[in-house]
Amino acid sequence: MNYMLKQCNIVFDSLENGTLVVDEECVVWSWNKWLEINTGIEAESIIEKNLELFYPEVDYKGLQRKIRTTLRLNTPTFYDASLSNRFIQIPRHKITSSLLSFMQLQVTIAPYIPAEKKVMISIHDISDLHELKMTLQQRMKEIALLNSELQQDKQIINANLMIVKTDSGCEIVDATEAFCDFFGYTKGELIGGSLSRFYALDAGSDDFEQMKEVLRNKHRWSGEVEIITKNNDCVWMDTVISPFVDEYGEIISYTAIYHDITDKKRIEMLSVTDPLTKLFNRQKFDDVCRGMLMRRHWTKEYTFGLIIIDVDYFKKVNDTYGHQAGDSVLIEVSDILSQTVRTGDVLARWGGEEFVVLTPDVDSGKVLYAAEKLRRAIEMLEIPAVGKVTASFGVTVFVEGDTQESMLHRSDQALYRAKEKGRNRVESIFS
């Protein structure tokens, strides 16, 4: 070993990385202390011997080519450090992680004494870095897998669920394809518009205010709403609207999920609708009346009324013009009554030529006024092939202790009185 190499070995021994000197034939000329410790091979036993004797697994054709490149170009060459080691294997003793049992090495071959065709090979242990990289790659794979699953779920949701996202001001920011398709809008037409514009509910109605109140309190609202499509069709939606709040508890967005229940609603409507007049049937009237009787807040000035309407001389109409004309009379009377009652009043066909109206939030004066208005509306009616018809009215209001039967009884008596007094008139019994 020449003098220069001996001097350099002192420096090499102090390095915190592996350093060896080899020639073009891979004979070892220097083996520093770091290598002695980490490989367990003493410098004395390897120096002047071929590296292949100790590490036969190394690709020596490739190594010699790299050494030759280094010497010819007088520049360092490198091994790829990203995959498995292609240079010597050095055991690793890390216990807390078992990802690598051999050190991952960054190997640089630099010109050393070109005249003697010797190069210096520096070995840096980059195992920790490599482990981090492997862990990161594993996590990235997991994230990619999750993302792909998420993407699939998103596609399924997008294609099948009707969902709308709005900002805190209920302006639409996104909508699924299913929503767009169902309602006949493009996403562009929806975004930026107000969600409430699709609702058939009046903005000031009780139901709408109740929904707003629930959402304002940062609670989830669910219920059935009627929505208008782009083609002006009305559809019924089972709806869940959820507010999302930020870390300060402020609402940042809403998500509305819709489920089409139009068919269900249609069946429900059929079960409570009179097939001839399309008014509510007796069963529905009973339900509503029961609901009103259960409310406890009625007073003398703020009660609800019950009006029974009976078309005068209806049997005569049937006998004279036939049952078809009789049906026309019932339909025409129903239509005019529907147009004349107030919003919130409940109109139903009681049976035969009899109709009933429940009028909430009235006193005796108001219910009489409402009945008189209805009477006049019928009186004004001109029915094709039949001409004029009239009706008699029996009116009452709810008083403390009333039942449906007691109210019906009173209004029925009043109706009888109206018939007695010559028909086409309103009579009332209030207590």
Next chain:
Amino acid sequence: MESTEFSSDHLDVLRELMNIAMGNATASIADLLQAFGTMHIPHISISDMDGLKSYIEEAVPSDQHSYVTKQLFGGVFGGEFVFVMTNESAANLGHYLYDVDVPSDADILDAVIELTNILSSTIISRLTEELNTKVQFFPPSTEIISGNNLISQEETLNYHRIIIVSTVMEFQSHKISGQIFILTKDGMIQRLRELIDQKLEELYA
């Protein structure tokens, strides 16, 4: 303030120096790898990051996976040497250098690194030698990239003046080819200009 702009004279000198460096690289590869290849006349342009992105998008196929090796070099003239090979070319190189029918991923990566080493050392060393300055090479790293998105998204937001030197290297008999990009920016452009000025003075002295 001193101008950092390159005149057409500067670009001509750089083009000439690159021609010499490329010739040197071809000879070295023939000598060291026994592969006889050609290098196209280098394209040299000055651009910004968006321009570089567009240039790479045009030069590198967007529908393939590529082995992209990046190696930094430092010194008075420093920058980044980028070598891009398609999957197929890289596999052919691995097959050629390691003399195996189906090279492993590690074989291919190491072969790509080895070729990049030779290319960067010969081209950059020769260029810096001609410019009378020294250069230091840093360990290269290779990644397999799908498409041609070689520039990180955040990097394009930064404003840099960049010199792009690019060429195509081909070993037709082995079906191996690759794109070489030598990129240098900002302060280094000024230094390169100064080195070329010195070279011009030296030539016309």
